[in-house]
Amino acid sequence: MTSKIKLLLASAAIGLALSACGATDSVTPETQISLPTGVTLVETVSPATGDQVVIPYTKYKLDNGLTVVLHEDKSDPLVHVDVTYHVGSGREEPGRSGFAHFFEHMMFQGSENVADEEHFKIISESGGTLNGTTNADRTNYFETVPSNQLEKMLWLEADRMGFFLDAVTQQKFEVQRETVKNERGQRVDNRPYGLLFERVGEAMYPEGHPYSWSTIGYLEDLDRASLTDLKKFFLKWYGPNNATLTIGGDMDPVQTLEWVKTYFGTIPAGPEHDDPVFEPITLDQDRYISLEDNVQLPLIYMAWPTVHANHPDEAPLDVLANILGQGQTSLLYQSVVKPGLTVQASSGHGCREIHCTLTLLGVANPAKVQKLGDLEAIMREAFTEFEARGVMDDDLTRVKSDIVSGMIYGLESVSGKISQLAAYETYRDNPNGIGDDIARYEGVTKADVLRVYEQYIKSKPAVVMSIVPKGKPEMIAKADTWQRYERTLPDFSGETDEFNWTRPTDPEGLDRSVMPEPGPNNPQIKAPDTYEFSVGDGIEVLGARNTEVPTTTISLRIKAGQSHETLDKLGLAAMTAGLLNEATTERTVEELSNELDKLGSSVSFNGGDTFSTMYIRTLSKNLDATMAIAMEKLLKPKFDQVDFDRDKANALQGIKANKKEASGVASNLFNKIMYGTDNPTAYAGTGTEETVENITLDDVKAFYAAHYSPKIASIVAVSDLDEAAMKKALAPLSQWTGDDVAAAEMKPFPQLSGGTLYFVDKPDAAQSEIRIGKRALPYDATGEYYKSNIMNYPLGGAFNSRINLNLREDKGYTYGARSFFNGDEKGGWYRAGAGVRADATAASIVEFVNEIRSYHEDGATAEELAFTQASLGQSDARAYETPRQKLGFLSRMSTYGLKADHVDEQAKILEGMSKADMDKLAATHLNLDDMIMIVVGDKAKVYDEVAALGYTMVEIDADGNPI
Structure with a gap:
């Protein structure tokens, strides 16, 4: 073991011991707790000693084969639940690709005791977040919730493991089939380079090899599949003996095991499966x-x-x-x-x-x-x-x-720890x-x-x-030497629609139709404690301590960015930041990169709308060495002509490439229409082809000299180090000097032509991108901006919002549709949008309009208000868990001059929100007559139907120029 790694591991062990996340492995035959009948202890791994790095856990087996892994972590009042099934696209059969991914969707559609569309609603209302993912080898479902909601999560997961089949209907099957098609359109067919991995897999592996098709599968296979096919696949692979239930966070292990036994213990085991077999792949030629x-x-x-x-x-x-x-x-x-x-x-x-x-x-x-x-x-x-x-x-x-x-x-989040435990158990x-x-x-x-x-x-x-x-x-590199084959599909005609399902037999007294109530103790949520001091030439530092892991994250924010550019030099802030990522006058970029990598650290610059930022991430043990490199990059940039020429050429190519991305084109044009062509921040941060061509290396040097000044700099930092240690670590910033910098000026925003639909042609697009919106409110943590986002939550902010349920779950038009308010110091806007099936473009616009208009006129229901208050009110349990989350919280405080207790005021506002308040906000801010629309799609396929809707149509190109 090298001395460098020993140092890293020792540092890690110190931090992990603080968070009960450490290391020695001891397998014990006896349990220290009384186990429920049918639950067997397999092993216990204890916290760290010495230089080991291990996540402590206890592993159990249920009689039905379910593996259970528990990890206690009392650092935050939340729990993370993960159910990983050892099945992915690699377990599918030829001609039946995409089934595993399809089930990732289907298992969110309700089960016997969970109504349609209720899964997301229940978890969101509990203050949680959830998702599922599928790859070639496994499918996992996971949720992070306040700790008093754990029993409810186990009830939900057990219900879809054991009581799923009777709830699957043909209608749900058809809707989710359309949703998967939309996902493929958005992520594969309508995305540049989206077919790369599918085509390479076909050429790499023999026909029929489980990796010869992509995880999302072939649409024709899903089109050919029946509901019975899917049910058979479920019975084969989704039994408890092919699953690992991993739970981490603030929990009582004894009570947790009792719940696990209650809800999962009676689910019958499925078929036994051997592990997949590795067979070497040999290519005869390139x-x-x-x-x-x-x-x-x-x-x-x-x-x-x-x-x-x-x-x-x-x-x-x-x-x-x-x-x-x-x-x-x-x-x-x-x-x-x-x-x-x-x-x-x-x-x-x-x-x-x-x-x-x-x-x-x-x-x-x-x-x-x-x-x-x-x-x-x-x-x-x-x-x-x-x-x-x-x-x-x-x-x-x-x-x-x-x-x-x-x-x-x-290991900075409980979800990160649990996902690692689950993966290691599944594969090893x-x-x-x-x-x-x-x-x-x-x-x-x-x-x-x-x-x-x-x-x-x-x-x-x-x-x-x-x-x-x-x-x-x-x-192309060379003429094709391998051709895609016509797939040889098995004959499925002889298969029957019969299948055997053993229904779980629950003990007397267990009524699964009754959803468990939250635990009696609501998590006590507290925003991070902060400290403030200044370094160097008046640079204000806002920090918070996070003792769970031995890491430090720092964001040095210079209040100068795209907003300080001139219209003829758009992209200058981004290019300046990019060159600060290159060589210094002291060392080459290769030497700097090598040193950072050996430290396990990163230092990067980014130019944004309002701020140019230096972002530092490091193991705390290496903070001083990392800060030395950061200071060298900040104060001694080389600004080499060769680096500039390369970065400029890449920027120009990137701008051209971005015009091929329909989603980015739609969003960029929306921003431009909102803020007007006289304001630099109305444009993409990379600039335009014309303006980037105008930028010279002297422009970059001048922008750096004029704007990279400590006079307009601030720092937010999160570390396991205390305030005194951070003062010492940041002391090198006293070397930095600079002059005052004038604030950027915003030009007046243009008058919007409400009711206008701007259309951009994207030939052969499998999907259309839709944006609908208007200018709205600047950011305000406790004012009408904050309240308006509360109002929007049931309309377009939650997964089970009106807009998403309509377009995705009911109609199958899209992979996902949302609406939200966005604001900063300069202004804000309201926007609804989605990528939709090309043949449903006009119909999707109609549904968007109907939902927004209905909400504008009639407001929220009492049930929607209650859901919003419960969901947003409890979500703070997971708002400040990781260093990145804490850094974001501090950044908002720093940018807008907020005190830490503003979250308490927000909680009071949310709790006191009435239906009349929601309705008034909807009536004020959701008037469709004020909104414009943007559609990016294949004109030949969708234009006539869109034009027939009767809006004022304006055709523009990807830059917003009239055609």
């Missing part, structure tokens, strides 16, 4: 494939088959991928990013349960690369350079530090995986990395995919 897509920037992607997750060679292959193409020290950065041949390039070693691939990715700059074959040749030279260069000491130290720090950052039958992972990366040697390169990569065939702009097939 397989070149290509696709013309609606993209601006050509992309090349190369993938080599390697091993499988948790294979002994996974760790050295990860190190190899890091050396090749991760970060500014990598070989790809040197060969293709730094010379400006690509706007992005990286390497990775993505691992799934039964197979991994090592990949190289390059997104070409078409101003310098006219054929992807040329780029491929240069990227492959990284292997030649690696052979000559070998593996350096810093490579191993850097990668290992990154692994360890990443694990520690992942052992939740105690962090120590094993650290050990295997600690054990990687230079010889290991060279060996896996020789064994799996050198001179081995790969799948090579080119994605090029439509109409430019000449840009």
